[in-house]
Amino acid sequence: MSIQGNWDRRISRRSFIGVGGMSAAALVLGSKGVLAQESTAPELDSRLVEDPNGLLDLPNRFRYRIISEEGSRLSNGAPVPGDFDGMAAFKGPKKGTTVLVRNHEQRTGDPNPVPPVNPYDPSSPGGTTAIVVDNDSRRELRDYVTSSGTLNNCAGGATPWGTWITCEEDRTTNHGYVFEVDPRNPANELSKTPIREMGFFSHEAVDVDPETGICYLTEDDFRGIIPDDPNAEVVADVSDTEGGTGTRVSFLYRFIPEDRSKRPGALQKGGRLQVMTLEEGSPSNFNVDLAEPRQRFGVVWRDVNPEDPHEDAEDLGAVRFNRLEGAFFKGGVFWFDDTAGGEKRLGQVFRYFPKSQKLELFYEGTEANKMESPDNITITPWGDLWFCEDGDGENRVMGITPEGNVYKFANNRVPVPGSDPNNPEFSELAGPTFSPDGKTFFVNIQNPGITYAIWGPFKRFSERRQRQMAVAAPPKELAPQVSGELAEVAQRYGMSTLEAAAYERLGVQLG
Numbered sequence: 001m002s003i004q005g006n007w008d009r010r011i012s013r014r015s016f017i018g019v020g021g022m023s024a025a026a027l028v029l030g031s032k033g034v035l036a037q038e039s040t041a042p043e044l045d046s047r048l049v050e051d052p053n054g055l056l057d058l059p060n061r062f063r064y065r066i067i068s069e070e071g072s073r074l075s076n077g078a079p080v081p082g083d084f085d086g087m088a089a090f091k092g093p094k095k096g097t098t099v100l101v102r103n104h105e106q107r108t109g110d111p112n113p114v115p116p117v118n119p120y121d122p123s124s125p126g127g128t129t130a131i132v133v134d135n136d137s138r139r140e141l142r143d144y145v146t147s148s149g150t151l152n153n154c155a156g157g158a159t160p161w162g163t164w165i166t167c168e169e170d171r172t173t174n175h176g177y178v179f180e181v182d183p184r185n186p187a188n189e190l191s192k193t194p195i196r197e198m199g200f201f202s203h204e205a206v207d208v209d210p211e212t213g214i215c216y217l218t219e220d221d222f223r224g225i226i227p228d229d230p231n232a233e234v235v236a237d238v239s240d241t242e243g244g245t246g247t248r249v250s251f252l253y254r255f256i257p258e259d260r261s262k263r264p265g266a267l268q269k270g271g272r273l274q275v276m277t278l279e280e281g282s283p284s285n286f287n288v289d290l291a292e293p294r295q296r297f298g299v300v301w302r303d304v305n306p307e308d309p310h311e312d313a314e315d316l317g318a319v320r321f322n323r324l325e326g327a328f329f330k331g332g333v334f335w336f337d338d339t340a341g342g343e344k345r346l347g348q349v350f351r352y353f354p355k356s357q358k359l360e361l362f363y364e365g366t367e368a369n370k371m372e373s374p375d376n377i378t379i380t381p382w383g384d385l386w387f388c389e390d391g392d393g394e395n396r397v398m399g400i401t402p403e404g405n406v407y408k409f410a411n412n413r414v415p416v417p418g419s420d421p422n423n424p425e426f427s428e429l430a431g432p433t434f435s436p437d438g439k440t441f442f443v444n445i446q447n448p449g450i451t452y453a454i455w456g457p458f459k460r461f462s463e464r465r466q467r468q469m470a471v472a473a474p475p476k477e478l479a480p481q482v483s484g485e486l487a488e489v490a491q492r493y494g495m496s497t498l499e500a501a502a503y504e505r506l507g508v509q510l511g
Contacts, residue, residue, distance in 0.1 A: 048411055055450075057411040062456030067140045067442075068102075068131055070112055070449030075142040081129060082112040084444035084451060086155035086205065086376060087431030088164050090183060092132055098435045099183050100131040100442055101146060101164040102451065103153040112449075119149025120192040121174060126150040128166050128191075130183045131451065138440060138453040146183055147191035151175040154220070155205035155376055155430075157327055160213075161262045167203035169220055176200045178217075182264050190265055198255045199273050199306045205327035205376070207334065209354060213262055215255040216334050216352070218324035221248060221310060250324045251313040252276040252336065252352075254301060274301040275313040276352075276359070284317030288348070289341060291361040293474040299357045319359070326377035326387065331470030335362075337374040337387060342366075347374040349385070349400070351470070362474045363400060370406045371398065376430050381438035381458070383465025388443065390428035397429055397443060402468045404475035410454070416447050 048057040056064055070082040085103040092099045104114050106125040113125030127148035132141040147166060154169035156178070164181040177194035198206075204220040252275070259269035278286055279298035291297075297319075304312035322340040329335070334352040341348035346365025352358070365371030373391035380386055383402060386409065389395040397410040415424035431444040431451075438461050441454040 054413050064452045064454045065138045066450055067453050068451040075144055078115040079112050081114040082449045084446050084449040085430045087433050088158035089433045089435050090162055091436050096135050098133045098135055101183050102129050103166055105152050105154050114148045115145055116148045117145045117187040121149040124149050124151045126153040128181050144186055146186040147181045157205055157207040159208050160210040163264050165206050169202050171202045178203055195267050197270050197306050199309045201310050204325055207327045207329040209329055213257055213260040217253040218327050218336050219250040220323045221250045250321045251318045273304055273306045273309055275304045275318040277302050277316055277318045285320055287320045293361050293364055295361055297359045299359050325375045328377050328379055330379040331466045333470040335377055337377055339373045339375055347371050376432055378432045381434055381461040383462050383469045386432055388429035388432055395426050395429050402472040412445055414445055
């Protein structure tokens, strides 16, 4: 996907306050079970070792195995569906196994659709599959369809009770919902029943607070005027009333279930859908592109109609993001990212503290070598934050430590089938997840669909460092630089220094 966002940067004082080919690929990739040679670079160093197979560069002493490929055969003989995306790992059905549940972001007309097994909509090609993996050999034991008949199953999230919530990044008739998938009871009635009260909108990811059972949902709304597509559908938003052009806007939601029993099907019992707004006295429709790392905002959650929450969110003056992507709850903190956020459109990582109801911009991409279009995210067993990239150049798995250091863990070198060999396009990485024992890291390439199992000298599980990451200070070098002159101007106009810094970064003359 190309990077898009709120591209109209012109702003006034008033608007600032108010707006706030798989067979060929198989020949290249080989069969299941390809194993990279051991690499020789420093552990978890940004100087990755070039993979002799030309697939996936990794640090020293890390290895990978391809455990699943698009177009190969499921255990029942049907083709493995394409467009691999979000994924989660659970304890397997037998001791010493892990079961992966994987999304397939299939659209109508895509090759290798999900085979329909008790489908929600027989005409729709998306859904989910599961792979049972042996923990010792990292080999697939079997794979099967877990849900079908959905559309654009992009991301989702695991529940604390062992199921997967798959999300439709869609907004068409009967599509734009989330579904609960139980790998122990595949393609059952639950997996074909939309959880309508969790909203009809262009869903991206979801994760659950294990303490309260509240679900947090990101939106990746695809409508709005963008430079490359002047005919795109426009959402009626504040920027339209101010005389500007409609731009892509997404919101953050939460779902408070009526049934807090934390078991399969409980979310179907109903609940309240709410959108994030800022506390009274803060700008309405605040665009967090204007936020600075280390800046916190008080949050108020307000009810929205699940049948059209996006429209309600705009009317309520909700916090405005560009295109929200990954979501992950760990250490009492909800992490999420905006793939097109920030001054340089390289992406932003946020965290929300439910107990204090505070939103914080933790990290903003300022250099493409450190962040470019973050997508799915996870917290590692030892406490680092990892994110997959979905940019226009190389796509990597990147890490951020509690100390604020950024490093590269993996680099995809498989080109998208049919791309120019002299200027190849590389597919996004997606679905980062660790096995329950923390010894294997699984990740997908979307096109051509590949699922990797990766292992090596990972650090040991550390709940202490996971908690440390949840409260770690954002990297100091990303704090706003406020000169004495700018501070004086801010005082003259009755602004905070952070607000004045936001104006300055947008090129607004205040002196």
